[in-house]
Amino acid sequence: MREISIETPTLIVDEARVRRNIAFMAEKARRQGVRLRPHFKTHQSAAIGDWFRQAGVEAITVSSVQMAQYFARHGWRDITIAFPFNVRQSAAINALAQQVRLGILVESPEALAAVRQKLHADLDLWFEIDDGSGRSGLDWQGASNASISALLDAVGDCPNLHPRGLLTHAGRIYRARGAAEIRQVYQETVERMQQARRGLALELSVGDTPGCTLADDLGAVDEIRPGNFVFYDVQQLMLGVCRADQIALAVACPVVAKYPSRQEVVIYGGAVHLSKDTVLVDGQAVYGLAANGPAALPCDAGWGDPLPGASVARLTQEHGVLRLPSPWIDQIKIGDLLYVLPAHSCLAVSALGAGGVLTLDGQLLPTLHSPA
Amino acid sequence: MREISIETPTLIVDEARVRRNIAFMAEKARRQGVRLRPHFKTHQSAAIGDWFRQAGVEAITVSSVQMAQYFARHGWRDITIAFPFNVRQSAAINALAQQVRLGILVESPEALAAVRQKLHADLDLWFEIDDGSGRSGLDWQGASNASISALLDAVGDCPNLHPRGLLTHAGRIYRARGAAEIRQVYQETVERMQQARRGLALELSVGDTPGCTLADDLGAVDEIRPGNFVFYDVQQLMLGVCRADQIALAVACPVVAKYPSRQEVVIYGGAVHLSKDTVLVDGQAVYGLAANGPAALPCDAGWGDPLPGASVARLTQEHGVLRLPSPWIDQIKIGDLLYVLPAHSCLAVSALGAGGVLTLDGQLLPTLHSPA
Numbered sequence: 001m002r003e004i005s006i007e008t009p010t011l012i013v014d015e016a017r018v019r020r021n022i023a024f025m026a027e028k029a030r031r032q033g034v035r036l037r038p039h040f041k042t043h044q045s046a047a048i049g050d051w052f053r054q055a056g057v058e059a060i061t062v063s064s065v066q067m068a069q070y071f072a073r074h075g076w077r078d079i080t081i082a083f084p085f086n087v088r089q090s091a092a093i094n095a096l097a098q099q100v101r102l103g104i105l106v107e108s109p110e111a112l113a114a115v116r117q118k119l120h121a122d123l124d125l126w127f128e129i130d131d132g133s134g135r136s137g138l139d140w141q142g143a144s145n146a147s148i149s150a151l152l153d154a155v156g157d158c159p160n161l162h163p164r165g166l167l168t169h170a171g172r173i174y175r176a177r178g179a180a181e182i183r184q185v186y187q188e189t190v191e192r193m194q195q196a197r198r199g200l201a202l203e204l205s206v207g208d209t210p211g212c213t214l215a216d217d218l219g220a221v222d223e224i225r226p227g228n229f230v231f232y233d234v235q236q237l238m239l240g241v242c243r244a245d246q247i248a249l250a251v252a253c254p255v256v257a258k259y260p261s262r263q264e265v266v267i268y269g270g271a272v273h274l275s276k277d278t279v280l281v282d283g284q285a286v287y288g289l290a291a292n293g294p295a296a297l298p299c300d301a302g303w304g305d306p307l308p309g310a311s312v313a314r315l316t317q318e319h320g321v322l323r324l325p326s327p328w329i330d331q332i333k334i335g336d337l338l339y340v341l342p343a344h345s346c347l348a349v350s351a352l353g354a355g356g357v358l359t360l361d362g363q364l365l366p367t368l369h370s371p372a
Numbered sequence: 373m374r375e376i377s378i379e380t381p382t383l384i385v386d387e388a389r390v391r392r393n394i395a396f397m398a399e400k401a402r403r404q405g406v407r408l409r410p411h412f413k414t415h416q417s418a419a420i421g422d423w424f425r426q427a428g429v430e431a432i433t434v435s436s437v438q439m440a441q442y443f444a445r446h447g448w449r450d451i452t453i454a455f456p457f458n459v460r461q462s463a464a465i466n467a468l469a470q471q472v473r474l475g476i477l478v479e480s481p482e483a484l485a486a487v488r489q490k491l492h493a494d495l496d497l498w499f500e501i502d503d504g505s506g507r508s509g510l511d512w513q514g515a516s517n518a519s520i521s522a523l524l525d526a527v528g529d530c531p532n533l534h535p536r537g538l539l540t541h542a543g544r545i546y547r548a549r550g551a552a553e554i555r556q557v558y559q560e561t562v563e564r565m566q567q568a569r570r571g572l573a574l575e576l577s578v579g580d581t582p583g584c585t586l587a588d589d590l591g592a593v594d595e596i597r598p599g600n601f602v603f604y605d606v607q608q609l610m611l612g613v614c615r616a617d618q619i620a621l622a623v624a625c626p627v628v629a630k631y632p633s634r635q636e637v638v639i640y641g642g643a644v645h646l647s648k649d650t651v652l653v654d655g656q657a658v659y660g661l662a663a664n665g666p667a668a669l670p671c672d673a674g675w676g677d678p679l680p681g682a683s684v685a686r687l688t689q690e691h692g693v694l695r696l697p698s699p700w701i702d703q704i705k706i707g708d709l710l711y712v713l714p715a716h717s718c719l720a721v722s723a724l725g726a727g728g729v730l731t732l733d734g735q736l737l738p739t740l741h742s743p744a
Contacts, residue, residue: 007460008438041689063690066380083690084628086640087707088379107629110706135691136629136638171688256456257479257508266508268458272722276648316543317413317718318435318455319507334482335459346689350644354726354741369726 004297004362006337009273010252011349011357012293013231013365014302017248019051021229025212026055032218037061037080037205039227042346044353046074047365048230061225065089065096070368072100079103080126080205082169082225084136085111090118097121103164107137112154115161122160126167126205127151129196131189133171140168140192148200165203165222166193173210179240186211190219210241233345234289235279244305249357250339251348252293253320255332263325265332269340270318275347286343287312290322293339298362303339312340376669376734378709381645382624383721383729384665385603385737386674389620391423393601397584398427404590409433409452409577411599414718416725418446419737420602433597437461437468442740444472451475452498452577454539454597456508457483462490469493475536479509484526487533494532498539498577499523501568503561505543512540512564520572537575537594538565545582551612558583562591582613605717606661607651616677621729622711623720624665625692627704635697637704641712642690647719658715659684662694665711670734675711684712 022038029036038052039061049060049071059078062068068079069092080103085093096102103124106112115125127148130137138144148166155161170189176182189211193204207225209232218224231249232242253269278285290310293303307328314321322338332338342348349357353367394410401408410424411433421432421443431450434440440451441464452475457465468474475496478484487497499520502509510516520538527533542561548554561583565576579597581604590596603621604614625641650657662682665675679700686693694710704710714720721729725739 005460007458007464008436064380083640084638086379086626086628088377088626092379108706111629114706134634135686135688135693254458254460256458257483262506266456268455271647271649271719275643276719277643314507316507317722321507334480334486347643347648350689351723 004358006252006254006296008254009269009352010355011352012250012252012297012339013048013357013359014248015359015361017246018048018230021232021246021248022052022055025226025229026057029218029224030056034218034221035059035223037223037225038230039063039082039207039225040071041067042227042230042349043357044349044368045357045365046071048357049074049076059223061227065092067368068096068102072096077101080124080225081105082167084128085115087114087118094119094121097123105167106151109150109154112151116158120160122162124162124164125155126165127163127202129166129168129193131168131170131172131192133169135169135171137168138196140196144196145198145200148196152200163202165205166197167205168193169225170206170208170211173208174235174239176210176239179214182210182214182239182241183216186215187219190221194220209236210239213241228346231345234281234286234341234343238279238281247341249345249348250291250293250303250341251288251352252337253340255334255336255338258329258332258334260329263323263329264313265322265324265329267320267322267338267340268318269312269320271315272317273348273352274312274315274320274340274342275344275351276315277344277347279343281311284311284313287315287320288340288342290324291339291341293337294360295337297358297360299360302360306341376730378624378626378668380626381641381724382727383724384622384624384669384711385420385729385731386620387731387733389618390420390602393604393618393620394424394427397598397601398429401590401596402428406590406593407431407595409595409597410602411435411454411579411597412443413439414599414602414721415729416721416740417729417737418443420729421446421448431595433599437464439740440468440474444468449473452496452597453477454541456500457487459486459490466491466493469495477539478523481522481526484523488530492532494534496534496536497527498537499535499574501538501540501565503540503542503544503564505541507541507543509540510568512568516568517570517572520568524572535574537577538569539577540565541597542578542580542583545580546607546611548582548611551586554582554586554611554613555588558587559591562593566592581608582611585613600718603717606653606713606715610651610653619713621717621720622663622665622675622713623660623724624709625712627706627708627710630701630704630706632701635695635701636685637694637696637701639692639694639710639712640690641684641692643687644689645720645724646684646687646692646712646714647716647723648687649716649719651715653683656683656685659687659692660712660714662696663711663713665709666732667709669730669732671732674732678713
């Protein structure tokens, strides 16, 4: 295979790690009799989707209609759009629902009235529950059971609408400190969902990477929808959800300037490549950690462990300023690559996905945003 | 013209405001005898570039080789890549420099050695100075004059390398509070650049939107390189650099859920559309402000002033949570559009530019990242 020289910030995946991450979650779900409907917003790649399929996955989650269309074109036939129904995309949703089993999220009488008026294709309805995270969904407490019953009544005899279950995303789990608290939030969320459902014949769908990775018992739910675990990232590392050697995505960034007196280098890798999402490392908000890795692909070995003390401290549009203490800064040259493990891998993929994703053995995997 | 229905988060520009912003800066530079070399990373659009050309602009700044290639294809013949020379892109730089007058940034003997070794096309060299902002460039103090002389010596008799001047970006100006302090930082930067240059026959290039907008006297410099002023944004508004009615870019976002008890709505408009850049408004970090605007284009009038108290408080990948106090939340319906004025317009354009930019009269302007 021809050597690939990396010229600009480039997404690199370690396929072996990705396949191990997928196998872990698929096996865990299978053992506990829970459907794994992974969230594909993290990788947005049909090729990586195939690796899930090879692990037995048949149903997926996406976060936009466009992403649902893309994965439908690549053979996926059971897709949930885990985002509140956007009435302005009714035509596209109707068209797509004629090709695949499509699930959408509804949470209010107003949204359901729009669904009844605009959507005529067969659709699974998931009623979104807010488990206390404060983003979207019916509040799990108090009135929620009555609210769900009212929504079910409002669906009424609509022949194309099929109420399927209650769905939540426990975003609040990212405020947990440590594994024990993550397990507790996960369990609490499952209990809150059961309470919201009481007496109703509906499925339960939960799922986030911290809870699904760490919970020993996934609980009495029908499906889980984690996404980030396919790559993990520094946020998951700092939460104690993964080890560094499970992080399967890095952004290879050329070094363009060195400042030994500041113990900093400037990399080609800025806000438009890494996103401006941060994670606290040793009390400081950083955009990622950095490791050494191959200067060109294909390569047998991937990147190493994060270099101690090396982190992306500041970002502007195209520049990254990376703290790089001695002895690392003394060993690096202008033109070398550093492998940045991003704070948040989902957003790095969104930022850079138009260029595809390179595997260590030099295959370019297309994504939703790369030219076909 | 056919009515354009906005279905997903969409960049909208107010052409009249853009043209006024361009005219203001072009006229100011002309009056003071300073070359305006605007930074095109903000809009990344050949069509908006034409509006600059109509205002007499002939030289431009970009932040990447790819952006330089794009604007060269669209007729620009004098381009500075305001980013430290990336040796891994030498082939592309050589090719481009044969078509246009191309300037690159150098700041160290190590980088200059790479330039001498890899670049054989005619190139303008700008030596980058760090005016105290702490990102990239030679420190302006002390040794800098000697360092510049050493770089000039190292260029030596290289026939294709043409030392042109000293260049800086005063990023520290974004830490200023209020107009007086901005004017002071701008003036200080000009003085620091003059001190770095003393005795050398080199041009001076400075420029950032706050300083170039507010400084009454642009000072003894040869060119200015502001970029953001073409659109401005909430960061500039909060710095006192622009008025709300000068902000020329908004992201139209569908409302997908309403929570009157929280005084919040969820919009389709998340981190992948607005970026995760924030700005402090009333002491709270927000991702943008929100205004009412047209439900479809073309439309005679644009968006209104920001709604009091309305701001994007939280973002996940595709969701935006927008504080929307009464009476605004009582008047809005699911499916309506809100116009988000982003914290940082450059990053919103980078995030959403693949879809082009819509004008209020319904033209779709292509960008670097949109299909040709």
